[in-house]
Amino acid sequence: MRSFWEERYGAPEYAYGEEPNQFLKEQLALLPKGRILFPADGEGRNSVYAATQGWDVVAFDMSAEGKKKADALAKKFGAEVDFHVGLIQELEFPKESFDALVLIYAHFPPEFRKMWHQRLAGYLKPGGTLIIEGFSKEHLELSRKNPKVGGPQNIDMLFSLEELQDDFTDFDFIECCGQTIDLNEGLYHVGTSSVIRLVARKR
8 A cells, every 4th residue: 555655646746736625624714723633644735734824733644755745845835744654553642632633535444444543533632623524435436437536446445424423432523424526636536526524523
């Protein structure tokens, strides 16, 4: 899996564009600024945007090529992001040290998903906000019809509302719904998509 992302992010173009995810952009505008964590952040489009808006940003991804692109994007926009290379199980952050946790199209192997979600949730302060946008299980049919829209081809890596609610049991859900949207993010998120959008607050 690492080699796949190194190859994708090693290309000159930004795979998912330089602009932030729209749902993330809308949600950040509603929150007071603080310390925010972006796991699986790829080439940095979302973490860099948060930094330009005054957030104290920490991000990571498994891809060293992704970090190179993220560093270049941060320089372009005059932003500062503390960007790490590594896997969830390799990196350690202080417990309950972040005000917000963001997972944008961060799809994990099904055998690790719940464990990794709970590990990440432990870094969030009580009262902190969780923001997720990812492909739902209904997306698989759409991606097979239109490969340009992207997303995992293993249905067990795609999200259901019930699984996410079970993963994040110590949270009050403010928004949690499935939607059909038109994505236009770079080269690999283009077309009609079935997504889950979630906003929750840690108890």
